[in-house]
Amino acid sequence: MYNPDQILETLERILRLSSADETEILYHEGEGALTRFAENRIHQNVSNRAKQVTIRVYRGKRVGAVTTGKLDESSIQKALQQALAQTTVQQDDPDYVPLPAAQTYAPKPPQFDDHTAVCEPEERAQVVIQALERAKAENVVASGIFSTQWGVTALVNSKGVRAFHSRTDAEFATTMTSVQDTTGWARDHNSYLAHLDPVTVTERAIQKAKDGMNGTVLEPGTYTVILEPEAVANLGSFLSWLGLGAQAFLEGRSFMSGNLGQPVMGENITIEDNVFHDAFASPPFDYEGMPKKQVTLIENGVAKGVVYDLITAKRARTQSTGHAMPKPNTFGPFPSNIVIHGGEQTLDEMIASTERGILVTHFHYNRVVHPMKVILTGLTRDGAFLIENGKVTCGIKNMRYNQSVLEAFRNVEMMSASVPCGTSIICPAMKIHNFNFSAVAGS
Amino acid sequence: MKDLLKHALDVAQVNGATYADIRIVDHEIQTINVKNGAVGALRHRTDYGFGVRVIANGAWGFASSDEMTKAEIERVAALAVKIAKASALAGGRNVVLSPLDPVEDVWANPYDIDPFSVSLEDKIELMLKADAEMRTVKGVTITESSMVCRRYHQFFASTEGSLIEQTITITGAGIICTAIQDGTVQVRSFPSSFRGQYQTRGYELVHELDLVGRAGKCAEEAVALLSAKPCPEGVMDIVLEGSQLALQIHESCGHAIELDRVLGYEANFAGTSFLTPDKQGRLKYGSDIVNLVADATAPNGLGTFGYDDEGVPAQNIPVVKDGLFVDYMTSRETAPLIGQRSNGTMRANGWNNIPLIRMTNVSLLPGDSNLEEMIAGIDHGVYFSTNRSWSIDDKRWDFQFGTEIGWEIKNGKLGDMVKNPVYADNTVHFWNSCDAIGNASEWTLWGTPNCGKGEPSQVINTGHGAAPARFRNINVRRGA
Numbered sequence: 001m002y003n004p005d006q007i008l009e010t011l012e013r014i015l016r017l018s019s020a021d022e023t024e025i026l027y028h029e030g031e032g033a034l035t036r037f038a039e040n041r042i043h044q045n046v047s048n049r050a051k052q053v054t055i056r057v058y059r060g061k062r063v064g065a066v067t068t069g070k071l072d073e074s075s076i077q078k079a080l081q082q083a084l085a086q087t088t089v090q091q092d093d094p095d096y097v098p099l100p101a102a103q104t105y106a107p108k109p110p111q112f113d114d115h116t117a118v119c120e121p122e123e124r125a126q127v128v129i130q131a132l133e134r135a136k137a138e139n140v141v142a143s144g145i146f147s148t149q150w151g152v153t154a155l156v157n158s159k160g161v162r163a164f165h166s167r168t169d170a171e172f173a174t175t176m177t178s179v180q181d182t183t184g185w186a187r188d189h190n191s192y193l194a195h196l197d198p199v200t201v202t203e204r205a206i207q208k209a210k211d212g213m214n215g216t217v218l219e220p221g222t223y224t225v226i227l228e229p230e231a232v233a234n235l236g237s238f239l240s241w242l243g244l245g246a247q248a249f250l251e252g253r254s255f256m257s258g259n260l261g262q263p264v265m266g267e268n269i270t271i272e273d274n275v276f277h278d279a280f281a282s283p284p285f286d287y288e289g290m291p292k293k294q295v296t297l298i299e300n301g302v303a304k305g306v307v308y309d310l311i312t313a314k315r316a317r318t319q320s321t322g323h324a325m326p327k328p329n330t331f332g333p334f335p336s337n338i339v340i341h342g343g344e345q346t347l348d349e350m351i352a353s354t355e356r357g358i359l360v361t362h363f364h365y366n367r368v369v370h371p372m373k374v375i376l377t378g379l380t381r382d383g384a385f386l387i388e389n390g391k392v393t394c395g396i397k398n399m400r401y402n403q404s405v406l407e408a409f410r411n412v413e414m415m416s417a418s419v420p421c422g423t424s425i426i427c428p429a430m431k432i433h434n435f436n437f438s439a440v441a442g443s
Numbered sequence: 444m445k446d447l448l449k450h451a452l453d454v455a456q457v458n459g460a461t462y463a464d465i466r467i468v469d470h471e472i473q474t475i476n477v478k479n480g481a482v483g484a485l486r487h488r489t490d491y492g493f494g495v496r497v498i499a500n501g502a503w504g505f506a507s508s509d510e511m512t513k514a515e516i517e518r519v520a521a522l523a524v525k526i527a528k529a530s531a532l533a534g535g536r537n538v539v540l541s542p543l544d545p546v547e548d549v550w551a552n553p554y555d556i557d558p559f560s561v562s563l564e565d566k567i568e569l570m571l572k573a574d575a576e577m578r579t580v581k582g583v584t585i586t587e588s589s590m591v592c593r594r595y596h597q598f599f600a601s602t603e604g605s606l607i608e609q610t611i612t613i614t615g616a617g618i619i620c621t622a623i624q625d626g627t628v629q630v631r632s633f634p635s636s637f638r639g640q641y642q643t644r645g646y647e648l649v650h651e652l653d654l655v656g657r658a659g660k661c662a663e664e665a666v667a668l669l670s671a672k673p674c675p676e677g678v679m680d681i682v683l684e685g686s687q688l689a690l691q692i693h694e695s696c697g698h699a700i701e702l703d704r705v706l707g708y709e710a711n712f713a714g715t716s717f718l719t720p721d722k723q724g725r726l727k728y729g730s731d732i733v734n735l736v737a738d739a740t741a742p743n744g745l746g747t748f749g750y751d752d753e754g755v756p757a758q759n760i761p762v763v764k765d766g767l768f769v770d771y772m773t774s775r776e777t778a779p780l781i782g783q784r785s786n787g788t789m790r791a792n793g794w795n796n797i798p799l800i801r802m803t804n805v806s807l808l809p810g811d812s813n814l815e816e817m818i819a820g821i822d823h824g825v826y827f828s829t830n831r832s833w834s835i836d837d838k839r840w841d842f843q844f845g846t847e848i849g850w851e852i853k854n855g856k857l858g859d860m861v862k863n864p865v866y867a868d869n870t871v872h873f874w875n876s877c878d879a880i881g882n883a884s885e886w887t888l889w890g891t892p893n894c895g896k897g898e899p900s901q902v903i904n905t906g907h908g909a910a911p912a913r914f915r916n917i918n919v920r921r922g923a
Contacts, residue, residue: 253621
């Protein structure tokens with residue numbers, strides 16, 4: 001697998017080779033495997049091992065950056081020369097901030113599992129075969145993935161930063177398709193393969209596909225919706241890059257711009273970025289080597305703050321919150337460990353409290369229609385159901401929504417506990433009134 | 444190189460592969476992003492590695508690595524076979540490849556000026572000039588200009604005897620201007636959104652784009668949009684500008700004709716397709732004037748190549764002929780399932796991914812009309828230009844597109860600029876509503892460099908030729 005000492009020694013060697021005033025080395029290494037199934041068989045099955053370094057150098061205030069997957073001595077020398085050559089054609093960087101000195105990072109529990117890292121293709125196949133057999137037994141067609149991977153991120157610089165992080169990740173996701181072409185989808189994600197629950201995922205997807213059969217078509221209009229956590233994640237993740245980073249905020253193109261201290265969502269909505277949540281396997285440092293801080297973004301509906309890297313912090317005369325993305329870039333920092341605080345109700349209680357509404361598994365092809373108002377469009381997918389008199393009564397044909405996320409998050413009536421949805425967001429299920437559907441989809 | 448390629452294939456066969464291929468890829472990309480009068484990001488990236496794809500026990504396996512040593516090639520080739528044998532444990536249909544004559548060839552796309560031969564100083568100067576030109580317009584908030592130069596050098600070899608060396612050189616550039624006022628954000632891009640125009644060409648493309656010359660108009664339109672009137676709403680006639688129509692083709696035709704989607708391979712991710720095999724040769728996809736092709740041979744196209752990543756020669760395939768849906772894009776595995784041979788559309792993003800069926804240059808052939816004539820034939824409608832948002836369902840049927848800018852059409856003439864225009868429809872109604880297509884002089888082969896598909900996700904370059912076209916009775920509304 002990997003050897004942290006060897007990696008850091010390699011990066012130290014590159015630092016020593018550099019004649020720049022300041023040098024930063026970002027290193028990624030990893031190995032991943034993904035078994036993909038469709039038509040009730042394994043149709044694709046892949047494995048990849050790779051590593052790369054990004055060398056960022058400063059001569060004075062002039063920057064150069066080169067990324068390479070070739071780590072032999074001559075290739076590294078060439079990359080360094082190319083980065084230095086870039087500094088000669090650049091102007092002084094108006095946003096120049098010196099590379100940071102050595103930092104201390106808050107400890108995180110280990111999120112590296114040897115079993116996950118070395119999972120064999122036969123083991124993945126056996127898990128998939130169980131899902132396929134259940135699909136055949138239920139007369140549905142299975143498709144999906146089972147992936148396992150490990151990864152290492154290291155960042156060092158000539159000022160003394162030495163940051164290293166390793167993690168593993170396993171995911172099982174499946175879409176089941178019924179004889180009536182209705183679909184059900186579910187997934188699970190964990191750093192530890194042993195904690196993954198493909199059996200429950202399989203059963204949920206099968207049940208959704210079957211529950212959608214003999215469904216109905218609803219007229220477009222405004223409905224009360226109950227969004228499962230994955231559907232909330234689809235919407236909530238757009239907040240991150242549209243408005244919760246300092247660059248969008250400072251440029252005046254964020255819904256947070258000019259609104260700090262003002263209500264922008266309902267009083268029951270609190271959103272933070274928190275890499276230290278147990279469910280996140282991300283590094284406790286950012287791509288400048290700064291420690292990641294826990295940042296409250298929205299508190300009880302009020303805009304509280306955005307996340308910063310060193311450049312945007314300098315512009316705003318504040319401190320970096322440790323949310324830099326790989327440099328150089330023109331888009332600035334983003335929160336990448338979003339936690340939307342949940343409530344105490346269960347999904348069943350939300351359904352029972354609803355006279356007429358729509359239950360949504362997740363959304364598909366979500367895109368921005370209006371960035372400042374965070375108006376998105378997209379479609380329900382893999383399980384949308386009609387709720388009548390407190391019960392799920394039948395499946396419905398997928399529908400297109402056009403909805404401001406800010407408005408939706410002002411109309412939240414009930415929330416469940418929050419759960420991880422993928423690797424970068426933790427969300428509750430939400431009951432939301434006045435959610436706008438503009439069309440019915442489907443041939 | 445030949446020895447390494449042969450050794451990988453030998454190891455795969457010794458381990459039990461009945462078929463194997465290997466791709467060794469050396470990839471180089473240079474990106475320049477200028478923002479608000481300064482170079483915001485200048486990057487140079489290279490990667491190099493190989494991937495071995497095999498069939499063993501009737502199933503696929505693939506493994507890849509960036510360590511180009513004999514020992515690693517042996518490990519990876521053996522691992523690919525081990526993975527294939529694990530795939531076979533699940534049973535199901537055995538993989539059968541459509542026949543292919545082995546070929547030995549060297550192929551590269553032509554260009555006039557090697558984009559890597561142009562100095563960084565010259566490139567940066569041009570980007571800064573375009574940026575400065577946009578900033579001369581009062582009311583502009585954010586200005587961006589970008590350029591990408593890319594070279595993809597690949598060796599392909601298979602156990603069937605093919606040995607192909609292919610080099611693809613790509614250049615792209617564009618500008619974006621953003622105006623912000625009172626909670627409103629308006630954007631104009633030139634010559635297209637997604638950071639401009641991209642083609643399999645050299646630096647001559649950048650010269651032709653004349654970014655500096657077009658920057659002022661781009662900025663003026665962004666500012667004018669802040670006070671433009673809202674888009675009219677209702678069912679009306681519309682004209683789509685070429686780059687918007689290119690994305691319309693990409694989403695509602697290109698993805699829908701990928702045979703792997705049709706067969707359910709993407710059901711868990713990208714989705715499937717309404718174009719099921721019973722519709723081949725039967726469905727009236729569009730009006731009689733609609734002729735669509737998937738042409739991997741088109742000069743300069745971003746989806747142009749000599750051979751696909753299975754070694755199948757590039758082809759020009761009629762997809763929709765006189766409005767009738769006639770063919771899919773296929774692979775060596777999927778084509779036999781509909782009684783055909785592969786038409787050569789399998790491509791991988793890099794050495795570390797398997798090839799998938801990907802759009803080549805899926806294009807609407809020119810018609811006999813022109814923009815002025817099309818607008819003259821509309822009493823009340825909207826002219827849509829430059830994509831801003833795009834969304835389509837998982838079967839490629841129901842869609843909604845928004846563009847950066849629109850102009851109201853009244854009594855056969857282009858009228859007021861309108862902001863946040865959106866149109867929505869279903870694919871078959873839309874294409875059957877097409878009653879005029881611009882002629883060859885208005886036709887451009889646009890590049891779309893950001894097409895996503897597959898798990899693990901792969902982003903690939905595609906091309907789409909289009910001239911402006913007119914569509915009758917389309918649902919139009921305002922996006923905000």
